[in-house]
Amino acid sequence: MAHEHAHDDAHGHDDHAHGPDKGIMRWIKTTNHKDLGTLYLFFSFTMFFIGGLMSLVIRAELFQPGLQFVDPELFNQFTTMHALVMIFGGVMPGFVGLANWMVPMMIGCSDLALPRVNNWGFWLLPFAFTMLLSTFFLPGGAPAGGWTIYPPLVLQTGNSFPILIFAIHLMGISSITGAINIVVTILNMRAPGMTLLKMPLFVWTWLITAYLLIAVMPVLAGAVTMLLTDKYFGTSFFNAAGGGDPVMFEHIFWFFGHPEVYIMILPAFGIISSIIPTFARKPLFGYASMVYAVASIAFLSFIVWAHHMFTVGIPLAGELFFMFSTMLIAVPTGVKVFNWIATMWGGSMTYETPMLFAIAFVFLFSIGGFSGLSLALAPVDFQYHNTYFVVAHFHYVLVPGAVFSIIAAIYYWIPKWTGRMYNETAGKWHFWLSSIFINVTFFPQHFLGLAGMPRRIPDYAVQFTDFNMVSTVGAFGFFVSQFIFIFNVLACCYGWFGRTRNVSNQVWEGATGLEWSVPSPAPYHTFEDQPLVGDDGMPVHGDAVAAAAH
Amino acid sequence: MSSTLCTRLVIGPNASLSTLQACLFMGLLGTVSLAIGGFFAVRGFWPILPFAGLELAAVAAALVHALRRNAYREVVSFEAATISIAVGMAGRGAGAKVVLARSGTRVLVEAGPYRNSPTRLRLSCGGQTVELGHCLTDAERERIAVRMRELIHPGWRAAPKRQTAPVESWLQI
Numbered sequence: 001m002a003h004e005h006a007h008d009d010a011h012g013h014d015d016h017a018h019g020p021d022k023g024i025m026r027w028i029k030t031t032n033h034k035d036l037g038t039l040y041l042f043f044s045f046t047m048f049f050i051g052g053l054m055s056l057v058i059r060a061e062l063f064q065p066g067l068q069f070v071d072p073e074l075f076n077q078f079t080t081m082h083a084l085v086m087i088f089g090g091v092m093p094g095f096v097g098l099a100n101w102m103v104p105m106m107i108g109c110s111d112l113a114l115p116r117v118n119n120w121g122f123w124l125l126p127f128a129f130t131m132l133l134s135t136f137f138l139p140g141g142a143p144a145g146g147w148t149i150y151p152p153l154v155l156q157t158g159n160s161f162p163i164l165i166f167a168i169h170l171m172g173i174s175s176i177t178g179a180i181n182i183v184v185t186i187l188n189m190r191a192p193g194m195t196l197l198k199m200p201l202f203v204w205t206w207l208i209t210a211y212l213l214i215a216v217m218p219v220l221a222g223a224v225t226m227l228l229t230d231k232y233f234g235t236s237f238f239n240a241a242g243g244g245d246p247v248m249f250e251h252i253f254w255f256f257g258h259p260e261v262y263i264m265i266l267p268a269f270g271i272i273s274s275i276i277p278t279f280a281r282k283p284l285f286g287y288a289s290m291v292y293a294v295a296s297i298a299f300l301s302f303i304v305w306a307h308h309m310f311t312v313g314i315p316l317a318g319e320l321f322f323m324f325s326t327m328l329i330a331v332p333t334g335v336k337v338f339n340w341i342a343t344m345w346g347g348s349m350t351y352e353t354p355m356l357f358a359i360a361f362v363f364l365f366s367i368g369g370f371s372g373l374s375l376a377l378a379p380v381d382f383q384y385h386n387t388y389f390v391v392a393h394f395h396y397v398l399v400p401g402a403v404f405s406i407i408a409a410i411y412y413w414i415p416k417w418t419g420r421m422y423n424e425t426a427g428k429w430h431f432w433l434s435s436i437f438i439n440v441t442f443f444p445q446h447f448l449g450l451a452g453m454p455r456r457i458p459d460y461a462v463q464f465t466d467f468n469m470v471s472t473v474g475a476f477g478f479f480v481s482q483f484i485f486i487f488n489v490l491a492c493c494y495g496w497f498g499r500t501r502n503v504s505n506q507v508w509e510g511a512t513g514l515e516w517s518v519p520s521p522a523p524y525h526t527f528e529d530q531p532l533v534g535d536d537g538m539p540v541h542g543d544a545v546a547a548a549a550h
Numbered sequence: 551m552s553s554t555l556c557t558r559l560v561i562g563p564n565a566s567l568s569t570l571q572a573c574l575f576m577g578l579l580g581t582v583s584l585a586i587g588g589f590f591a592v593r594g595f596w597p598i599l600p601f602a603g604l605e606l607a608a609v610a611a612a613l614v615h616a617l618r619r620n621a622y623r624e625v626v627s628f629e630a631a632t633i634s635i636a637v638g639m640a641g642r643g644a645g646a647k648v649v650l651a652r653s654g655t656r657v658l659v660e661a662g663p664y665r666n667s668p669t670r671l672r673l674s675c676g677g678q679t680v681e682l683g684h685c686l687t688d689a690e691r692e693r694i695a696v697r698m699r700e701l702i703h704p705g706w707r708a709a710p711k712r713q714t715a716p717v718e719s720w721l722q723i
Contacts, residue, residue, distance in 0.1 A: 188567035222598030529689040
């Protein structure tokens with residue numbers, strides 16, 4: 001008796017092996033992970049553009065003291081919406097788009113586990129953000145209480161309040177569907193031979209990110225629902241007059257909010273861990289320690305939330321606990337930075353645009369990390385809290401951190417997606433202008449914060465003028481320099497300026513992994529022939545497959 | 551003709567997740583999620599708990615869906631005179647079984663009904679047709695069709711030169 005086993009991933013959608021539909025219906029009905037990845041990325045960049053315009057209004061207003069362009073109420077609406085749009089509309093969908101494109105290709109399956117859910121999860125987002133942005137035109141304007149939506153301030157919001165809550169719920173559902181899809185895909189649809197500890201770091205970081213999302217999203221959903229019932233249904237969860245506790249909202253919000261910070265940065269670690277070995281032409285130093293470091297950071301993210309609220313008056317023991325647990329995060333983060341540098345050390349380095357952005361990430365994210373360490377010190381935080389030092393800190397983590405990693409990822413993988421190489425000269429111009437202007441924008445804000453300038457104000461004392469002017473110039477420069485990137489990407493997508501599809505499968509000399517074994521551009525359905533993954537994480541071909549099969 | 555079993559093909563989807571691993575993952579997630587929801591519920595902030603429950607139910611549904619799909623099997627047994635095809639879920643016995651005469655069975659790989667739709671692998675005997683390999687890719691259907699033609703090999707022709715091992719573990723991936 002002989003047994004023959006034919007294995008492949010099953011497909012849960014009817015359009016298996018169909019080519020794409022034509023016209024707009026392709027994008028509306030698609031269940032293909034590449035199409036949805038593209039949609040997520042276009043959506044993300046639309047949101048970055050809208051959020052960026054809001055930031056320009058903010059910076060224009062802050063160019064000099066006094067009120068120039070917007071009244072204080074509208075200024076507060078812009079600061080609130082800028083954060084919500086950038087976090088939930090820009091960074092998170094950007095990473096989900098990259099996961100959609102790359103996770104199936106990296107683990108050797110042809111699509112995500114739940115393709116229809118994937119389609120639904122994406123199409124919730126445009127509705128959520130259309131609703132959210134439409135609040136600018138409602139009586140009372142958009143939400144203006146800050147993205148942290150602290151009561152009782154946020155309960156003073158006008159007609160836009162229930163719309164804000166509904167939009168947050170929709171964003172949450174979208175994130176959860178994406179997270180569930182990615183978890184099931186990674187756990188169940190890895191190609192034969194692709195063991196957990198052979199998975200690329202990007203896949204690992206996304207698995208852990210998805211776990212964090214699933215664990216903390218109910219906390220946000222519950223928190224905003226309680227705000228809604230407090231305002232409209234007479235409950236008193238956070239209403240002190242009714243026996244509630246407004247400070248508990250801060251605890252609950254940051255119990256979600258701090259893991260959310262890592263949700264926005266762990267996939268960036270995965271991207272950088274993919275790019276640096278490619279351009280250093282060396283395997284990633286300390287792969288296993290990188291995985292454990294990411295898992296440690298995820299664990300620690302659950303027990304540090306109160307460092308956002310030292311000043312509300314928590315007990316000394318609490319302050320000490322949250323101070324030390326926060327500082328502990330520097331250990332696994334240090335492991336990662338050390339490993340990236342060790343990977344580059346002695347490598348045969350070249351400095352193409354993705355690598356430049358990756359190096360900038362390591363350097364500038366570390367600056368954000370160090371200012372974070374300062375903020376973790378409770379006595380110091382009493383001085384820094386609610387100042388521009390905090391604004392500088394989280395923008396260093398999120399812009400040269402998360403956003404630079406998304407940009408690096410797009411430069412790195414776009415030849416694989418489109419079959420066309422981006423323009424390297426334009427890429428380098430984009431890199432240098434972005435890197436210079438991002439520092440011009442945010443570095444002076446450290447000084448403003450240390451000098452005592454509070455955040456979320458449209459007007460300020462005259463001694464803060466010079467640094468604010470510098471910061472505003474930097475913000476406009478950064479925004480304008482992104483058009484180089486947009487044209488470079490669109491030129492790859494549409495073949496502008498005579499760009500032809502002429503890149504090889506591997507694209508980069510030092511690239512390794514399953515995604516580099518498929519043609520460029522990647523076929524609409526990849527891995528129609530299931531790969532067998534060898535010890536080096538690369539597919540085994542021909543006779544070797546037969547030998548392994550028998 | 552004797553009914554001695556010569557070769558058996560087992561066709562199933564690729565799956566890297568076992569039931570045990572799925573339970574472990576649910577346990578790890580459920581413990582954390584319910585502990586968080588439970589803690590806040592005890593403090594009076596109960597609306598977090600139902601959201602955690604809903605989300606865990608969604609994760610569980612996705613894992614059950616994946617595990618169910620993993621259990622799908624098509625078993626094609628080549629006996630001396632017949633080919634029996636059993637289709638069902640692993641561990642639950644055959645849901646449907648068809649027996650075809652080996653000498654009259656043809657293996658067909660046909661194009662799908664629409665442009666670019668998947669190919670169809672069929673075993674046809676007289677007026678009876680059985681479709682197999684839903685969970686395979688086009689390339690795999692082609693490969694397995696070649697192997698089936700080798701195995702069906704009509705009795706009036708010489709046996710194939712290829713020697714079949716008594717216990718052949720041919721892992722098609």
